[in-house]
Amino acid sequence: MKSPSRRALRLSHWLVWPLAALATCAVVGQASYSAFSAKVSNTGSTLAAGTVVLSDDDSGSALLSLSNLKPGSSGSRCIAVTSSGSLPSAVKLYTTDAATTRSLSSYVSWTVTQGTGGSYSSCSGFTALSSGSSLYSGTLAGFTSGATTYASGLGSWSPSGNGSETRTFQFAYTVSSTTPDSAQGGTSSFGLTWEAQNS
Amino acid sequence: MTARATGTAPRLWTWRHLVAVTLARSLLAGLIGLAAWGALPAAIGWHPTTVSSGSMMPRLHVGDVAVSRPLGDHVPPLSSVLLFHDPDHPDRLRMHRFVRVDDDGLLVTRGDANNADDSSPVPLSAVVGIGTLRVPWIALPITWLREGRWLPLGLVGAGLVLTLAVATSGRDRGFGDDDEPDDPGAGSTPPASDDEAQPPPSTSAAWSGAHAGLRRLGVALGAGLLVTALATTADAKFVATTTSTVSLGLSGYATCASAVAGLGPSIWYRMDETSSTTTSAADGSGNNRTGVYGSAGKTTTTAKPCAQDTGRAMTFDGSSGYLSSPQITGALPNTFSLAIWFRTTTATGGKLIGFGNQQTGASGIYDRHLYMTNSGQVVFGVYTGGVKTVATTRAYNDGAWHLGVATLSSAGMRLYLDGALIASDTSTTAGEGVTNGYLRIAYDNIDNWTSTPSSRFFAGTLDDAALFPTALTAAQVSALYASAG
Numbered sequence: 001m002k003s004p005s006r007r008a009l010r011l012s013h014w015l016v017w018p019l020a021a022l023a024t025c026a027v028v029g030q031a032s033y034s035a036f037s038a039k040v041s042n043t044g045s046t047l048a049a050g051t052v053v054l055s056d057d058d059s060g061s062a063l064l065s066l067s068n069l070k071p072g073s074s075g076s077r078c079i080a081v082t083s084s085g086s087l088p089s090a091v092k093l094y095t096t097d098a099a100t101t102r103s104l105s106s107y108v109s110w111t112v113t114q115g116t117g118g119s120y121s122s123c124s125g126f127t128a129l130s131s132g133s134s135l136y137s138g139t140l141a142g143f144t145s146g147a148t149t150y151a152s153g154l155g156s157w158s159p160s161g162n163g164s165e166t167r168t169f170q171f172a173y174t175v176s177s178t179t180p181d182s183a184q185g186g187t188s189s190f191g192l193t194w195e196a197q198n199s
Numbered sequence: 200m201t202a203r204a205t206g207t208a209p210r211l212w213t214w215r216h217l218v219a220v221t222l223a224r225s226l227l228a229g230l231i232g233l234a235a236w237g238a239l240p241a242a243i244g245w246h247p248t249t250v251s252s253g254s255m256m257p258r259l260h261v262g263d264v265a266v267s268r269p270l271g272d273h274v275p276p277l278s279s280v281l282l283f284h285d286p287d288h289p290d291r292l293r294m295h296r297f298v299r300v301d302d303d304g305l306l307v308t309r310g311d312a313n314n315a316d317d318s319s320p321v322p323l324s325a326v327v328g329i330g331t332l333r334v335p336w337i338a339l340p341i342t343w344l345r346e347g348r349w350l351p352l353g354l355v356g357a358g359l360v361l362t363l364a365v366a367t368s369g370r371d372r373g374f375g376d377d378d379e380p381d382d383p384g385a386g387s388t389p390p391a392s393d394d395e396a397q398p399p400p401s402t403s404a405a406w407s408g409a410h411a412g413l414r415r416l417g418v419a420l421g422a423g424l425l426v427t428a429l430a431t432t433a434d435a436k437f438v439a440t441t442t443s444t445v446s447l448g449l450s451g452y453a454t455c456a457s458a459v460a461g462l463g464p465s466i467w468y469r470m471d472e473t474s475s476t477t478t479s480a481a482d483g484s485g486n487n488r489t490g491v492y493g494s495a496g497k498t499t500t501t502a503k504p505c506a507q508d509t510g511r512a513m514t515f516d517g518s519s520g521y522l523s524s525p526q527i528t529g530a531l532p533n534t535f536s537l538a539i540w541f542r543t544t545t546a547t548g549g550k551l552i553g554f555g556n557q558q559t560g561a562s563g564i565y566d567r568h569l570y571m572t573n574s575g576q577v578v579f580g581v582y583t584g585g586v587k588t589v590a591t592t593r594a595y596n597d598g599a600w601h602l603g604v605a606t607l608s609s610a611g612m613r614l615y616l617d618g619a620l621i622a623s624d625t626s627t628t629a630g631e632g633v634t635n636g637y638l639r640i641a642y643d644n645i646d647n648w649t650s651t652p653s654s655r656f657f658a659g660t661l662d663d664a665a666l667f668p669t670a671l672t673a674a675q676v677s678a679l680y681a682s683a684g
Contacts (some may be wrong), residue, residue, distance in 0.1 A: 024232030070684035150287035189446035
C-alpha cells in the first residue's frame, strides 16, 4: 500500500480539532442536562459508592424524662451511638428545639462524657476515654445554646468507615442545691442530634 | 520525548501510524476541550468546582467539574442544584439540591443520595451559584491526588504520556509523495512543551504559528483548569443523624417553706425555734398568730423533713410538750386544710393537729383533727352529729418523716399521707359548730374517738404545722410533699 501523502497528514491533523470540539460539546451538554435539569427525577440513589450511617440504642425512648426533680437531684444516662457507614466521617453532637421555663436550665449543671462500654439501659461498664473524654461541663443552658448546629456541635469522633464503630456518651445532670424558688415548676426540654458528615 | 532519527534515510509514514497519531491527537484535543469547558466559564465569572464526594450521585460523580453560574438577582428554582457556602464548615463550598424553603425563609438543601435534608438550612446570601455545566470526570486525577491514590493516578499519567508520545511521533518520517520539500519546521523548531502535542509538519510559517498558538492556548487552559479546580472543591456531603430527647422538670416548689408559703396558710408554725424552753412559737403565715409552747416537754432539733430548707423541728416528749394557737375568733371553718410533718416510733399514739375549745389543758369540744392510734394509723376525724373518721390502714410510726394532710370542704373529708390520697368521705362536709376555738398541736383530748390512743400527748418530732383556709387539691398536696426533696 502506498504511504500516506503529506496532504493527508495535514488534513488529519486539522480534522482533529472540530471533531474534538463537537465531541466535548456533546459530552458536556448531555452531562449537564442529566445533572442539572430540574426536570430530571430526583430519587434517592443506591448507586453511591459509599455512605455514612448512624444509629443509637435508645429504641426511640427519651434519653432522660424526669418530671419531679428537686434541688440537689442528680443522675446520669448513657447512650451508645454506632457508625456503620463505609466512608470516613466526623460525628458532632448538638441540640435542637431547646426550651426552658423559669430558667431551670440555668440551675442544672450538665456534663457530657464520651467513652466506651455501657448502654442506654445501663451505664455499667462505661469507661471514659483516656484523653479528650469531656465534651461539655457547665450549665444546661450553656449546652443548649452553645451547640445548636453541626458547625457548633461537640465531639471529636471520626469513624474511619471501616466496619462499624460504637461510642458511648454519658450525660449527667445535677440540679443546683441553690436553685431559687423562682425556678419552682420549671422545665427544660431539648432534642439531641448526632450528625455524621463524611470527611 | 520521541527519539529523533538521525540517519540519512527517514522511514516513511504508514496509514496505520497515521490513524494511531490522529486518534491520539483526538484524545488529547478532547481532553483539552473538556478542560476548556471547565475553565473558560471562570473568565465570565462562573464558578467551576471539583465534586469531591458522592452524595449527589447519580447526578454528580466524584471527579466531575461542576460549573455554577452566579444567581444575580434571581431566586433559584426549586429542585435546582445550588453551590453554596457550607454552613457546617466555614471555609468550604457545598453543592446540594434545593428542596424547599423553611419557615424562617432559609433554603433547605439535600444531597440526592442522602435520606434526609441537610440539618443546617442556608440563607439566600450564602448561595454562590446555580449548577449549570457538568464536565464529567475531568478532575478525577485531582481527586486521586488529594486522596493519595497513586495507582490510578500513575496509570492515567502513564496513559497520557503514552498518548503524547504517539501523538507527537512521526515528524521524522518521510512521505509517499516526495513532490514537496521536507518540512523546514520539523528539524528546527524545538519542542515547546512536554505536555502538548507537537505541531504537525507544515510548509508555511503561518501554519506553524497558528499551531503554536493553539498549543499555547491548550497549555493555558489546562493550567487554568488545574488551578481553579484545585482551588475550589464542592463538598457534596453524605449526612446521617440519630437523635434522642431530654426533658427535665423541677417539682413545684424548691423548698417546703416556699411550698407552704405559696399555698397561703392562715397559720404556719415552722417550729424553727432554737430554744427548747421558749413558750413562743413564731407564725410564718404573716398573720401574727404567735403560738404558745408548753415550757417543758419539748426539744428543738436540727433533724427536719425538708432537705432543702433551713430551720429546725421540735421533738415533743409525749407527756407534757404541746403547742397551741391563739384564739381563732368566729366559727371554726368548714373549708380548710391541716398539714403537719411528723416522725415517731411511739406505740401510744396521740394528737397530731386539730381544733379544740381550750388553749391549754384538755378541751371539752374537739374535732377537725388528725391523731395517731396506738398501732400507728393516722385518723382524720370530724364531728357532725357523731364522730366521722377516715383512717389509714398502714402504720406510720416507723421512725421516718411523713406528711399528714387533712382537708374538709363541700367535697367531703380527705386524708392524704405523703402526698397521696389515702381515704375520703364525701358525705361529711362540716364539723361541729364551735366559735372561738384554738388550733392544738401535739396534745389535746381524744376521748371517744375511733381507736382512741392511750396517750393524748404525741411523742415524736413535728415540723411545719399549718392551717390553710382552703381545701388543698390533690396536686397541691402532692407538690407540698414533693417540696421536701
